[in-house]
Amino acid sequence: MPLPADVDTTSPKYLRDKYAIVGVGETTYTRGSGITTRALGSWAVRNAIADAGLKPSDIDGMLSYQSGDSTFGPFIAGDLGIRLNFYMDVFGGGSSTEALCGMAIGLIEAGMCKTVVIFRAMNGFSQVRIGGTGARAAAPVLGDMLHNRAYGWQSAGQMFSLTFMRHMHDYGTTPAQVAAVKAIHSEHAGNNPKAYYKDRVTVEDVLNSRIICKPLHLLDCCVETDNGTAIVITSADRAKDCRHTPALIRGVVGRCNKPRMDMHYQHGPISTVAGHYGKDILWPNAGVGPEDVDITGSYDAFTFTTMLQLEDYGFCKKGEGGHYVSDGTMRLGGRRPNNTSGGHLCEGYTHGVNMVVENVRQLRHDVDDSCPIGPDGKRQHTYDYRPGGCRQVKNVEVSANLGWAMPGTGSAMVMRRGA
Amino acid sequence: MAISATYLGMPLEINDLDVENLEYFKHCAAHDFHLQRCDACGLLRYPPTTGCPFCAHAKSTWTRVEGKGAVHSYSEVHHAIQQSFRQHTPYLILLVDLDTQKGKPTEHQALRVVGNLATPDGKLAPPDMVKRVGIGSRMRMVFADVAPGLSIPHWTIDETAQQPANPWRYPE
Numbered sequence: 001m002p003l004p005a006d007v008d009t010t011s012p013k014y015l016r017d018k019y020a021i022v023g024v025g026e027t028t029y030t031r032g033s034g035i036t037t038r039a040l041g042s043w044a045v046r047n048a049i050a051d052a053g054l055k056p057s058d059i060d061g062m063l064s065y066q067s068g069d070s071t072f073g074p075f076i077a078g079d080l081g082i083r084l085n086f087y088m089d090v091f092g093g094g095s096s097t098e099a100l101c102g103m104a105i106g107l108i109e110a111g112m113c114k115t116v117v118i119f120r121a122m123n124g125f126s127q128v129r130i131g132g133t134g135a136r137a138a139a140p141v142l143g144d145m146l147h148n149r150a151y152g153w154q155s156a157g158q159m160f161s162l163t164f165m166r167h168m169h170d171y172g173t174t175p176a177q178v179a180a181v182k183a184i185h186s187e188h189a190g191n192n193p194k195a196y197y198k199d200r201v202t203v204e205d206v207l208n209s210r211i212i213c214k215p216l217h218l219l220d221c222c223v224e225t226d227n228g229t230a231i232v233i234t235s236a237d238r239a240k241d242c243r244h245t246p247a248l249i250r251g252v253v254g255r256c257n258k259p260r261m262d263m264h265y266q267h268g269p270i271s272t273v274a275g276h277y278g279k280d281i282l283w284p285n286a287g288v289g290p291e292d293v294d295i296t297g298s299y300d301a302f303t304f305t306t307m308l309q310l311e312d313y314g315f316c317k318k319g320e321g322g323h324y325v326s327d328g329t330m331r332l333g334g335r336r337p338n339n340t341s342g343g344h345l346c347e348g349y350t351h352g353v354n355m356v357v358e359n360v361r362q363l364r365h366d367v368d369d370s371c372p373i374g375p376d377g378k379r380q381h382t383y384d385y386r387p388g389g390c391r392q393v394k395n396v397e398v399s400a401n402l403g404w405a406m407p408g409t410g411s412a413m414v415m416r417r418g419a
Numbered sequence: 420m421a422i423s424a425t426y427l428g429m430p431l432e433i434n435d436l437d438v439e440n441l442e443y444f445k446h447c448a449a450h451d452f453h454l455q456r457c458d459a460c461g462l463l464r465y466p467p468t469t470g471c472p473f474c475a476h477a478k479s480t481w482t483r484v485e486g487k488g489a490v491h492s493y494s495e496v497h498h499a500i501q502q503s504f505r506q507h508t509p510y511l512i513l514l515v516d517l518d519t520q521k522g523k524p525t526e527h528q529a530l531r532v533v534g535n536l537a538t539p540d541g542k543l544a545p546p547d548m549v550k551r552v553g554i555g556s557r558m559r560m561v562f563a564d565v566a567p568g569l570s571i572p573h574w575t576i577d578e579t580a581q582q583p584a585n586p587w588r589y590p591e
Binding site (some may be wrong): 264 | 426444533
């Protein structure tokens, strides 16, 4: 169907709802996978393609990213007999998933591919730990690292914690408020049979856990796991032939950064993160605002990264994030649940993909919890969010995923439930 | 000339191509803090870069800068990653707003310079000193000598300055 004459096709806005995530898949979240990242990636991609109701030969594009360990797209493609028209493996961390979704849309829009898989595979516990220990700690310090690692300023927790410390100073935010993020995500993980940590923890448990680097306690930090995760993107037209209700992509902001890269915190208030800039791209492109969003998926590498992103993308006013993340809004049954899978803090650490996977399933109204499966093969959700129960959010229509790599870089994606 | 040295058990390297860092640490080795001043817009920048982040001009001149300022934020590390830092925990990572160029070119910009809290002779601070420093503390720069042409700038309490009555500390 031709676009109406008044559509500005030079704007990314006209890509709204033209592309969809049609398949999602993952491996088990473990500590000690016992297999290579190539095998983890192959299983995740295989599962996502099957979930879409497609065959490997339907895939002609593959995008991936790595910081630490992973494998290359062409190896996975080779293992599954896929012939790629385009692949790209980029360096990257948490701001990569949504950015690569934008890249997949561009590839399909340009006619270079028809259906693109994005994956991330990592033995993040048993091989290369993101926390910076092992071989990384022993490597020579050179270049830009002379201005951070030489000061014992190396792990993500050490690098990012200054933003939260300053937020506490400027706004009176308390450790207990951000500890609520862990407590809430642990409630969600308790209703997720796949989560690595399923036990509920309280705010007091977080505050009583040992200090890693002030203001971070051990339980403010995410769980390092081994796993692979994958998503399949194609056009909304092709999505009609796929197995599930598509998750239509409303808009993407891909790897937006602060005016100066922020690891030395030269620009702006240091507790202002890239989402502050990203929101001016994300919401106009998506044609919705934060008030229209039913569920969020935050990059919860640490409890406070969730707070900073939700603030800066406009889910609450700057400085009120501590209240927002602790007042029950983000809880299952609350007004806008966040990380209903348990996220990085509890489900497992997969550098951003698992919260997209979760929101796709939420938009399908078919989250894999412990609710009974009906005669149509779908879960009969009870919306009873007590421990071990349901985690499907009722009537979800719009979701937002907020990716973060460093305080100064972020990417985000808004999706809506398709027909 | 390239430098290879060991500092707190860590191998540090600056190769011949990294002319910005060679120059930066050469001044530090003389215990004289220098930053690049852009030849076009006149603004100082930190850390060393190959172009001006404010106007994109490529040329700059190394300029002496006073190593004084106030703590903007900090982290207190109890779980060290580097093996050799473990005997020094808890240690402070400080982000210090230099008095020079504070609030320029815009309100929330500054030269925010990283360093550990150190004794006046450049050694990582003992625990009783760590407890005295918070946001707002007045600091002065000191140096840890590593090798010819390489000293690491750090921060120590400026005992000659008027200190805030209660520097902001993480609530215990």
